[in-house]
Amino acid sequence: MDLVTFGVQLLNAIQYGMVLFLVASGLTLVFGILGVINLAHGAFYMLGAYLAYWIAAYTGSFWIAMVAGVVIAFVVGLVLENVFIRRLYGRDHLVQVLLSFGLILVIDEAREILFGKDVHSVAPPAWLSGSIQLTDNLSYPVYRLAICGFCLIVAALIFLVITRTKIGMIVRAGAENREMTRVLGIKFDVVNRYVFAVGIALAALGGIVIAPISTVFPGMGDGMLILSFVVVVLGGIGSVAGAAVGALLIGLTDTFGKVFFPSVSSILIYVLMAAVLLWRPNGILGRREV
Amino acid sequence: MADAVSRVALRASGLHKRFGGLKAVSDVSIDVHVGEIHAVIGPNGAGKSTLINLLSGELFANDGAITLEATDITRLPPDRRARHGLGRAYQKTTIFPKFTVHENVRLAAQARSPAPLRMFGSVRSDAAVRDLAAQAIARVGLAAQTQIVASDLSHGEQRQLEIAMVLATDPRIILLDEPLAGMGQVEARGIIGLISSLKAGRAVLLVEHDMDAVFELADRLTVMHDGCVIASGSPQEVRMHPAVRSAYLGDHGDAA
Amino acid sequence: MRGWFIPVVLLVAAIALPFVVPTYYVQFVSKAFIMGILAMALNLAVGHGGMVSLCHAAFFGLAGYVLALLSPGYDPASLLLTLPAAMLAAAAAALIIGALALRTRGVYFIMVTLAFGEMLFFLFHDTGIAGGSDGAYVNAKPEIAIAGHQLLDLASPMAFYFVVLFFLIATVAILTMLVQSPFGHALAAARDNERRARSLGFPIYRIRLIAFVVSGAIAGLAGYFAAAQFGFVAPQMLGWHLSATVLVMVLIGGLCSVTGPLIGALVLIVLEEVLKASTDYWKLIEGLIIIVIVLALPGGVRQLWPMIFGERSEERPVRQAAPSIVEGRNG
Numbered sequence: 001m002d003l004v005t006f007g008v009q010l011l012n013a014i015q016y017g018m019v020l021f022l023v024a025s026g027l028t029l030v031f032g033i034l035g036v037i038n039l040a041h042g043a044f045y046m047l048g049a050y051l052a053y054w055i056a057a058y059t060g061s062f063w064i065a066m067v068a069g070v071v072i073a074f075v076v077g078l079v080l081e082n083v084f085i086r087r088l089y090g091r092d093h094l095v096q097v098l099l100s101f102g103l104i105l106v107i108d109e110a111r112e113i114l115f116g117k118d119v120h121s122v123a124p125p126a127w128l129s130g131s132i133q134l135t136d137n138l139s140y141p142v143y144r145l146a147i148c149g150f151c152l153i154v155a156a157l158i159f160l161v162i163t164r165t166k167i168g169m170i171v172r173a174g175a176e177n178r179e180m181t182r183v184l185g186i187k188f189d190v191v192n193r194y195v196f197a198v199g200i201a202l203a204a205l206g207g208i209v210i211a212p213i214s215t216v217f218p219g220m221g222d223g224m225l226i227l228s229f230v231v232v233v234l235g236g237i238g239s240v241a242g243a244a245v246g247a248l249l250i251g252l253t254d255t256f257g258k259v260f261f262p263s264v265s266s267i268l269i270y271v272l273m274a275a276v277l278l279w280r281p282n283g284i285l286g287r288r289e290v
Numbered sequence: 291m292a293d294a295v296s297r298v299a300l301r302a303s304g305l306h307k308r309f310g311g312l313k314a315v316s317d318v319s320i321d322v323h324v325g326e327i328h329a330v331i332g333p334n335g336a337g338k339s340t341l342i343n344l345l346s347g348e349l350f351a352n353d354g355a356i357t358l359e360a361t362d363i364t365r366l367p368p369d370r371r372a373r374h375g376l377g378r379a380y381q382k383t384t385i386f387p388k389f390t391v392h393e394n395v396r397l398a399a400q401a402r403s404p405a406p407l408r409m410f411g412s413v414r415s416d417a418a419v420r421d422l423a424a425q426a427i428a429r430v431g432l433a434a435q436t437q438i439v440a441s442d443l444s445h446g447e448q449r450q451l452e453i454a455m456v457l458a459t460d461p462r463i464i465l466l467d468e469p470l471a472g473m474g475q476v477e478a479r480g481i482i483g484l485i486s487s488l489k490a491g492r493a494v495l496l497v498e499h500d501m502d503a504v505f506e507l508a509d510r511l512t513v514m515h516d517g518c519v520i521a522s523g524s525p526q527e528v529r530m531h532p533a534v535r536s537a538y539l540g541d542h543g544d545a546a
Numbered sequence: 547m548r549g550w551f552i553p554v555v556l557l558v559a560a561i562a563l564p565f566v567v568p569t570y571y572v573q574f575v576s577k578a579f580i581m582g583i584l585a586m587a588l589n590l591a592v593g594h595g596g597m598v599s600l601c602h603a604a605f606f607g608l609a610g611y612v613l614a615l616l617s618p619g620y621d622p623a624s625l626l627l628t629l630p631a632a633m634l635a636a637a638a639a640a641l642i643i644g645a646l647a648l649r650t651r652g653v654y655f656i657m658v659t660l661a662f663g664e665m666l667f668f669l670f671h672d673t674g675i676a677g678g679s680d681g682a683y684v685n686a687k688p689e690i691a692i693a694g695h696q697l698l699d700l701a702s703p704m705a706f707y708f709v710v711l712f713f714l715i716a717t718v719a720i721l722t723m724l725v726q727s728p729f730g731h732a733l734a735a736a737r738d739n740e741r742r743a744r745s746l747g748f749p750i751y752r753i754r755l756i757a758f759v760v761s762g763a764i765a766g767l768a769g770y771f772a773a774a775q776f777g778f779v780a781p782q783m784l785g786w787h788l789s790a791t792v793l794v795m796v797l798i799g800g801l802c803s804v805t806g807p808l809i810g811a812l813v814l815i816v817l818e819e820v821l822k823a824s825t826d827y828w829k830l831i832e833g834l835i836i837i838v839i840v841l842a843l844p845g846g847v848r849q850l851w852p853m854i855f856g857e858r859s860e861e862r863p864v865r866q867a868a869p870s871i872v873e874g875r876n877g
Binding site: 037106 | 786797801827
Binding site for chain 3: 346367368369370372373377378380384385386387388389393396397398400401402403405406407408409410411412413416455459
């Protein structure tokens, strides 16, 4: 493999990892702060992609699709948290797993009713649809680079909000000691609602962003869900930096795996997870001591 | 009563434990003899909890060694230490809340029976285990509550239950982590009497804040401060020790 | 003696069933029994062990695939050879997955089992083993034969039914024995308070791993017969949606008993049949029903018993089912 091809694959790996990180951070947010394991997280990724397709087809603009998609996902998140998700707080994991599984069935069927079960493709926005010339005969799609940049910006934004703003402080305090923050009079119900909405908006955003370079199909949510879980397991308990490392590792494993071992590439990720579990059961950046 | 040379049941030498940059336990050595109650005292943050966790195996020491009778248990996990004869009661009562008093103690007795993980035959058939459990329950005074579900017991009764469980494993050494915490005067009297009776034939290490109880119960005392041992000896010696007076006992009059 | 009455009645009904109802229902009940075995197997891990596993379909499907792979062309395979092989394969998979997954706690355990289950799915979906995404056929039902003499031909639905019923009863017997044994009590103790169980001297990791492997092996038993009955295996048999569906059966039936999940399996299978026949959008209704049941009956359908039959004095009113490996935010 020559250097340029390697470079292209590396960029692909990073881009894939970034989208994965975006979706996985939504998952970690919901789990870390609300204590809820939400199997339907992947379903929102899928919904985001279908929304992007449908709105882009209807309005002709990808940008409108992106903004509208995120807003819709956010609002749905607010409503869903109020009606359903908050019944999961404090329940044991089995209950949360089953309730979110039931939610997946509902969302899947809803998607089929609204958008059908066809496979679609979405065109990227015009000014991003070209390619950058890397060498005489190799070019790289601008859109993929844009994804990397975009995900970095979103990640940085989240980081800033969580660490530098008052709302971020409240969220972190709630994750550490819920009772105490409640005693201090902070309205947790509202905070939880926004955290959940942001969490699934991130998943939907991932789906929207990936739509132009991947096919939009009914089963895409499942794959992303499990990969997000693997990211969280790899990266370590409660570590956002770990999730970034995990996402990148998966991106690299999957991309280069497809190049060198195409028939077993889908299994390599799990082999990687097995290896990490043997070596560091708490994740790569998780706590050492059991 | 006491042998000329009392057997050492548990010996820890040169224990160190760091958490990141924080030294929780520094070069701590301690031994506990059969037939004695050896109390460990010290202000909050002195490292007592860390020490007891190091001894029971829930934390591993960065340095140092721990032997239980003749066996080196430094690298053994908690369940293997238990099988070698180490028993522990926790500061926060750690029992099986959904099981009855009988089942709680029966499980403890089962753990030390010859076939603790036998996969056939009902537990009811093992009379030896059942009898051991009944004895331990009677010993702590809970015979009347045998069929009560553990979570329905009072706080003091749950403490008694935990001690019964530890007794049912027939340990060589018992680690008691603040057994009197959260108890009223009357309940505490009962537990103090029970603790005192535990030392017959075995070694007891007691971590406790209640100074009256400590001086009543302890045969020997070790004082910790900032992760180090600052004094060790008989209660009288320790009481007079200047370092101890300034670091800890001097404030005792104001402490709860 | 009242406790014996209902099981005996049910057993008699089960034995009489194939003689009084049409073949379609015999096959339907066989399928329900098979799923019941799977659900009871899962409950050993989930209800008794406190391990919420999302990969049991992988053990189920793997055993089915082993039958397909070991079935010679168009001749029937020997049950006496292929069934142990299938269960062994499932047990081996459970050993490897369990050994790795049990290094984690709480939610992480669930995620890891989910991931490894998916790995097995991809193994059969993406590679050429047994037809890839197209699946493979089991062309002839296995037979029970010794030295060339056929004792039982499972192609007959009635024979198949009784063989499955036999294994159902055997499963109930084995699981009941396990649960009442010292091992079973130690497993329950580890679920109820892991720290205390460990400090009493119980080897927690080993206990859980054994339970997980036994659970996986019995799931394999179910998968073998599922493949034999359906005559076809596909990667979906290993999919996590099936794992989750079986978890629903376990919850509906109640986690605290051995036979509860059998009832849960029956309820869910009947429900699915009814829904599929009524509407194209049955998944939506099923999803909503699952949500309602889980929210309303955390203790399973058995919570309804006292309301229907009147409360029995020796039973505690509602058994709170709260199994999960002890929370470890920090491990």
